[in-house]
Amino acid sequence: MEKLSRRSFLLGSALVGAGLGANVLAGCSSSPAAGSSQPASDNSAADAPAAKGAVSERTWDRETDVLVCGFGAAGAACAIEAATNGAEVLLVEKGSLPGGSMCRSGGGMAGAGTTMQKDAGIEDSADAFYDWIMLATDGLCPSDIARVYADNSAANLDWLDELCVKETGEHLFLSELTDDTARIGINRRGVPFASFGLTEDEVVPRSHWAVMKEGSTASNAGPELFYPLLLTVEGSDKIAVEYETALSSLITDEEGAVLGAVIKKGNAEETVRARNGVMLATGGFPNSEEMRKNFCFDTMGRISYMNPLCTGDGVKAAMAVGADLANTCQSYIMPDETSYTATFNEEWQDIFPMWLQAPDDPNKLVAEAPIIAETHGGVVIDTDSHVLNVWGQPIPNLYAAGCDVGSNIFGKSGNYPGCGSYVGFAICFGRIAGENLAGAVQPEGGK
Numbered sequence: 001m002e003k004l005s006r007r008s009f010l011l012g013s014a015l016v017g018a019g020l021g022a023n024v025l026a027g028c029s030s031s032p033a034a035g036s037s038q039p040a041s042d043n044s045a046a047d048a049p050a051a052k053g054a055v056s057e058r059t060w061d062r063e064t065d066v067l068v069c070g071f072g073a074a075g076a077a078c079a080i081e082a083a084t085n086g087a088e089v090l091l092v093e094k095g096s097l098p099g100g101s102m103c104r105s106g107g108g109m110a111g112a113g114t115t116m117q118k119d120a121g122i123e124d125s126a127d128a129f130y131d132w133i134m135l136a137t138d139g140l141c142p143s144d145i146a147r148v149y150a151d152n153s154a155a156n157l158d159w160l161d162e163l164c165v166k167e168t169g170e171h172l173f174l175s176e177l178t179d180d181t182a183r184i185g186i187n188r189r190g191v192p193f194a195s196f197g198l199t200e201d202e203v204v205p206r207s208h209w210a211v212m213k214e215g216s217t218a219s220n221a222g223p224e225l226f227y228p229l230l231l232t233v234e235g236s237d238k239i240a241v242e243y244e245t246a247l248s249s250l251i252t253d254e255e256g257a258v259l260g261a262v263i264k265k266g267n268a269e270e271t272v273r274a275r276n277g278v279m280l281a282t283g284g285f286p287n288s289e290e291m292r293k294n295f296c297f298d299t300m301g302r303i304s305y306m307n308p309l310c311t312g313d314g315v316k317a318a319m320a321v322g323a324d325l326a327n328t329c330q331s332y333i334m335p336d337e338t339s340y341t342a343t344f345n346e347e348w349q350d351i352f353p354m355w356l357q358a359p360d361d362p363n364k365l366v367a368e369a370p371i372i373a374e375t376h377g378g379v380v381i382d383t384d385s386h387v388l389n390v391w392g393q394p395i396p397n398l399y400a401a402g403c404d405v406g407s408n409i410f411g412k413s414g415n416y417p418g419c420g421s422y423v424g425f426a427i428c429f430g431r432i433a434g435e436n437l438a439g440a441v442q443p444e445g446g447k
């Protein structure tokens with residue numbers, strides 16, 4: 001895979017930023033948004049009431065078709081799909097670098113009936129995958145969400161592999177059955193078959209691992225898995241990326257339809273009119289002490305190895321406009337005594353964010369026990385990725401995917417269909433949101 005130097009990466013960012021300037025509406029200002037009282041804090045979404053007002057009454061600092069919040073798994077997939085379907089996208093990322101938790105992940109993505117499985121002689125189907133997810137979640141995860149996830153999983157893995165071939169000339173995944181302890185090829189790593197009274201042979205290998213460069217001794221291929229998404233976003237003339245820019249709050253009209261959002265860069269706030277809608281992809285609340293205390297008390301006192309910037313901003317912004325929540329008290333916590341160590345290839349140093357790195361090695365992630373990984377709580381979506389309100393109706397023009405979503409394929413704490421489920425889920429509903437946000441499928445009651 002071609003190495004992206006820091007210089008070429010920063011140059012790419014600068015050009016993207018310059019392109020964004022052209023999208024800014026004439027007469028716009030970077031002064032605080034009218035009617036907004038955002039404090040300068042990382043958790044600003046919590047403090048911010050949603051600004052309301054008819055679209056004609058407001059002045060906007062910027063306009064775009066689609067505003068995507070968060071440049072991790074779900075946000076990248078959404079932005080690419082929206083742009084591919086013709087929309088102009090503004091992608092805002094709170095951090096200074098892309099990739100979210102996905103770029104630090106093990107590099108696995110789950111799917112059934114993929115080209116890679118077929119080439120490796122593994123027989124599988126969406127139906128079998130669906131059955132397994134329902135079993136692994138004790139039948140508690142929403143069956144329609146599990147159905148859509150299972151049905152799209154092969155296409156999503158093939159899509160990511162094709163993006164990689166297009167951008168780098170090389171395949172992302174190997175068509176090879178491997179040992180279940182490996183993070184390469186296709187296997188059953190992390191699949192809790194024994195808990196369900198099954199033997200290994202009764203569960204199909206579905207975790208597909210991103211290929212690392214030859215001879216690599218790194219343990220995690222998250223950067224490799226994210227890289228095709230990064231290159232595709234950077235190569236799109238329809239996607240403008242703004243780093244160190246965070247979603248603060250959503251702006252709705254009198255009927256509660258989302259018109260846009262307040263975003264914040266440093267202390268400067270701007271209002272963005274999102275003509276088609278807003279996407280929440282801010283990675284849940286694994287690093288919000290406040291939300292874990294309120295929703296998921298069992299996780300208190302644990303270190304999260306997830307992206308430290310994932311502090312529930314998208315979930316809180318959605319709550320402020322009436323979104324329903326699910327699974328708020330569920331999470332993926334590791335056994336009390338388990339620490340986590342991961343190593344990454346050096347070439348990703350300046351491209352993706354580093355955190356929890358070992359003092360002696362900047363390419364190493366070390367999290368001491370006890371650990372919480374994902375929080376499973378978040379907003380409720382339907383199968384079109386629309387965010388639903390507490391009465392089960394779509395909030396017009398508001399979409400979400402990934403760890404901001406509580407109506408997911410994980411259900412109660414401890415349930416986990418196997419490695420690659422989180423990225424697979426985020427990419428699946430991120431792509432669906434992007435397609436809908438572009439207007440390819442009009443949401444009922446939306447726009």
Ligand SMILES: Cc1cc2nc3c(=O)[nH]c(=O)nc-3n(C[C@H](O)[C@H](O)[C@H](O)COP(=O)(O)OP(=O)(O)OC[C@H]3O[C@@H](n4cnc5c(N)ncnc54)[C@H](O)[C@@H]3O)c2cc1C
Binds near residue numbers: 103105106403420
């Ligand atoms: C060590 C490790 C190993 C893992 N291994 C695997 C694996 O092998 N397979 C798997 O499926 N999953 C794995 N995961 C989990 C997986 O990476 C995450 O569940 C997945 O990345 C979640 O996707 P997301 O889009 O919801 O969030 P993320 O990928 O975390 O992206 C969220 C982004 O939103 C940004 N953000 C936050 N707030 C705001 C705001 N207000 N405005 C704008 N941007 C904001 C964040 O900075 C971040 O970049 C692993 C995670 C870790 C940490």
